[in-house]
Amino acid sequence: xxxxxxxxxxxxxxxxxxxxxxxxxxxxxxxxxxxxxxxxxxxxxxxxxxxxxxxxxxxxxxxxxxxxxxxxxxxxxxxxxxxxxxxxxxxxxxxxxxxxxxxxxxxxxxxxxxxxxxxxxxxxxxxxxxxxx
Amino acid sequence: xxxxxxxxxxxxxxxxxxxxxxxxxxxxxxxxxxxxxxxxxxxxxxxxxxxxxxxxxxxxxxxxxxxxxxxxxxxxxxxxxxxxxxxxxxxxxxxxxxxxxxxxxxxxxxxxxxxxxxxxxxxxxxxxxxxxxxxxxxxxxxxxxxxxxxxxxxxxxxxxxxxxxxxxxxxxxxxxxxxxxxxxxxxxxxxxxxxxxxxxxxxxxxxxxxxxxxxxxxxxxxxxxxxxxxxxxxxxxxxxxxxxxxxxxxxxxxxxxxxxxxxxxxxxxxxxxxxxxxxxxxxxxxxxxxxxxxxxxxxxxxxxxxxxxxxxxxxxxxxxxxxxxxxxxxxxxxxxxxxxxxxxxxxxxxxxxxxxxxxxxxxxxxxxxxxxxxxxxxxxxxxxxxxxxxxxxxxxxxxx
Numbered sequence: 001x002x003x004x005x006x007x008x009x010x011x012x013x014x015x016x017x018x019x020x021x022x023x024x025x026x027x028x029x030x031x032x033x034x035x036x037x038x039x040x041x042x043x044x045x046x047x048x049x050x051x052x053x054x055x056x057x058x059x060x061x062x063x064x065x066x067x068x069x070x071x072x073x074x075x076x077x078x079x080x081x082x083x084x085x086x087x088x089x090x091x092x093x094x095x096x097x098x099x100x101x102x103x104x105x106x107x108x109x110x111x112x113x114x115x116x117x118x119x120x121x122x123x124x125x126x127x128x129x130x131x132x133x
Numbered sequence: 134x135x136x137x138x139x140x141x142x143x144x145x146x147x148x149x150x151x152x153x154x155x156x157x158x159x160x161x162x163x164x165x166x167x168x169x170x171x172x173x174x175x176x177x178x179x180x181x182x183x184x185x186x187x188x189x190x191x192x193x194x195x196x197x198x199x200x201x202x203x204x205x206x207x208x209x210x211x212x213x214x215x216x217x218x219x220x221x222x223x224x225x226x227x228x229x230x231x232x233x234x235x236x237x238x239x240x241x242x243x244x245x246x247x248x249x250x251x252x253x254x255x256x257x258x259x260x261x262x263x264x265x266x267x268x269x270x271x272x273x274x275x276x277x278x279x280x281x282x283x284x285x286x287x288x289x290x291x292x293x294x295x296x297x298x299x300x301x302x303x304x305x306x307x308x309x310x311x312x313x314x315x316x317x318x319x320x321x322x323x324x325x326x327x328x329x330x331x332x333x334x335x336x337x338x339x340x341x342x343x344x345x346x347x348x349x350x351x352x353x354x355x356x357x358x359x360x361x362x363x364x365x366x367x368x369x370x371x372x373x374x375x376x377x378x379x380x381x382x383x384x385x386x387x388x389x390x391x392x393x394x395x396x397x398x399x400x401x402x403x404x405x406x407x408x409x410x411x412x413x414x415x416x417x418x419x420x421x422x423x424x425x426x427x428x429x430x431x432x433x434x435x436x437x438x439x440x441x442x443x444x445x446x447x448x449x450x451x452x453x454x455x456x457x458x459x460x461x462x463x464x465x466x467x468x469x470x471x472x473x474x475x476x477x478x479x480x481x482x483x484x485x486x487x488x489x490x491x492x493x494x495x496x497x498x499x500x501x502x503x504x505x506x507x508x509x510x511x512x513x514x515x516x517x518x519x520x521x522x523x524x525x526x527x528x529x530x531x532x533x
Contacts, residue, residue, distance in 0.1 A: 004272060006280040064402065066295035066348045073162040073266040084285070084292045086397045095395045096287050109303035122402045123196070127284055 005123040012039040014053050019126040022117040024058035027051040027091065037063045037093035040104040058115035059133065062085035075111055087113055087130050101131045136417035139531070141232035141373040142381035145177025147348075148492045150328035151360035151480025155252045162192045165248035169365045170207065172177075177367050178378035179242065186213035186240035187367045188227040190484050194272035195254055213240045219391070220269065220519025221431055223247065224364075224487035225526035229387035231368040243375050246365030248487030269520065282395055290433065291356060293396050295348035298436040300402050304451070308348065311454035313341035315435045315470075316354050316477055318462035323474025324397075325464060331361055332340035332482035355435040357475075359532065361528050362482025363490050382498045382513075386418030396521045404444060407516055407525040411445035414527035422446050425529070426510040427497050428468070429490035431518035432475040441463070441516055442470075445527060446459040464505040472497055472505050490515045498532040 008016040015038075018025035027036040029043035031050050042049055061110035065085040071077045072084070083099035085107075099107060100116050119126045145171050149157075160168065162377040166189065174180060185205045187203055200368025219226045226249055232244035246493060253267070255261060269289055270278040272301040278287075287293065301307065319338045320346075323329035344353040374381040388410030393399050415421060428447065432438045448456035460468040473479045473493045476486045496502045496514030502510075517526040 003286075004279070004283050006284045007274055009275055009280070012280060038277055064296040064300035066292050066299055068292050068295070068348045069345075070291070070347055071294050072286050075266075076286045079286070082286050082292070084296065086296060095398050096282050096285050096395065098285050109300060129285075133206060 001075045001077070005120060005125055008023050008125070011041055013064050014123055015039050017069050018055070019117060019128055022126070023055055024115055024128065025055050028054045028090070030034045035089070037089070037095055046051070056089060058089070058128070060089045060095070060113050060130065061086040062107065062111045063113050064109055065099065065107050078111055083107065085130060095128065097130050098127060100129045101133060106132070137229070137232055137384060137386060138236055139383045139385040139418070139450045140371045141235040141368055142371065142383045142493070143228070143366045143379050143495045143530070144369050144374050144377040144379055144381055145173045145179065145431065146365070146492045146495050147172035147176060148328070148364040149249070149362040149482065149487065151330045151359070151362040151482045153330060153360055155361045156485070157250065159196050159254045160250065161251050161253055162248045163203065165250055165363050166192065166203055166208055166246050169248060169363050170244045170245045172248065173244070173365045173367045176379070179205065179367065179373070181209055181399065183242045183373060184211070184244055185208050186211050186231065186234055186243035187216055188231055188243060188245050190247055191216055191224050192509065210405045211240070211401040214244065218276065219517065219524050219526065220489045221433060221523050222517030222519035222526040223484060225490050225515055225517030225528050226389060228366070228368060228384060228528055229389070229526070232384035235370050242367060242369040242439050243458045244365065245368055245487045246491040247485040249363040249482030252302060252484055253359060274459070279378065286351065287395070290521060291351065294434045294436055295351050297402055297440070297522065299351050299395060300438065301440065304403055306452045307350065308458070309342055310338050311427065311458040312354070312435045312439055313338045313355065315438050315457055315462065316341045318466070319432065319471045319475040320478045321463045322472050322505055323478035326503070328478065329474040329478055331474065348529035350437065351434060355475045356487070357413060357433045357481040358443040360375045360482050362480060362485055364485040365490035366481065366495060380499045381531060382495045382530050384412040385420070385531045386416070388417070388527045390414030391524040393523045396518055396523065399523070403440065405440050405522045405525060405528060407441050407518070408446070410525050412526040413469055418531070419527055419531040424514050426469070427472055427494065428470050428514040429493035430471060430516045431487065431490055432471055432477050433481070437518055437522065438470070439496040440522065441518070445514065445516060464507050465503070469507045472502060473506060487517045490517065493527070494499045494530050498530055
């Protein structure tokens, strides 16, 4: 069964375009002084209409994770264990992702992690995954 | 402090025994709503003519206009009709809305009914709708979940609750035996509750820890099991409550807090929204945590209970494991918790699972919990939890 892939929207397109170039680009609200993830039309909380795109390193720390022995849904039946992770970008926002290329036993909350750009040419998207820094 | 005056009461309830394999006749949700409403009214000693308000989570037979459709089907015109969409916090959220509508003088008696049997009659002519695997996540185009969660496999509840437990462990440490004790004590309560799906099947802490690991650190016996059932209550004004059969259970205080959909975006994953909701509920009721005789806390997972006990203020943050390890959580113990077994051991009848906690508190305050009755039970704390600890409701209930 095919895994569901993201379909960029007019507002989120710059994020996905950057991933395709293996760069991480997220929004920033100058008035709130905060980076924002995921992309939106207005800044969360203040609803300031001043979001701009900025490139960031993508470097992050592992905020939390779980190793699933049972697939979370049928398309992942052949992908267990899934290393389901939440990472906190150095700029602040958290991102849902999967850890790749790591020994599940080595995962620790607070460890440094870096982006892995997983290209899916058939779907025209690149997913933002993470691995040990 | 503004809020409820505590002049609306739960006066009757129904809770079908949950079943893992359906034996009851298949019914549409609209039919289930009617049957459950009748049973709750019978329990109160009222009939349909008393009703002038209703709350619903929605009905499978109609995507829109649910209150009007139910009003028409029941033949009951209403002054107050509402749809509440708060996942597992729906039922608790319905209770305060009904009480508020009554105190505003909009209505006198409100049906708060949540069908919980998903084996609906199947059309011979139409293709089955199919539930898919997206569950509580939306894969619609433009949905944040479709774009930023689902492609990474972030679906269902087990993984995100496990992530919460993992973060909890990193910040506060983790004692698997203490967390497992929640499930074991609740099972003891279920074994005193004949309607519980796990009645007659006691478990130990070791049994919990020996059950398969589903999403590390959560074991199978720490995870709720979906069942079929249904539950509901009738909430009325004081004047109607005085002519019903049961001890009225007054809705003295409530709080509600909705903070996010996906826990990745929680401001602080370990401080759950129930903290604000519970503070408001107790302040509104003019009561303190120690005034409560029992707590019925939404228990989709053991970690949910652990964190709710802390965040609702029954113990210091980070001391939940010590608290559950050092208290007897059974109906005869010093902190009676989920006295009918909770959803973990009574059974989670789908959306009606949230109503289990309302009914658990109501049953105790009415003094109708049978072998599981908490002695001299006058006040109950009830929580609802929707999504992944993302939308939570607290209720403080009190008898006369």
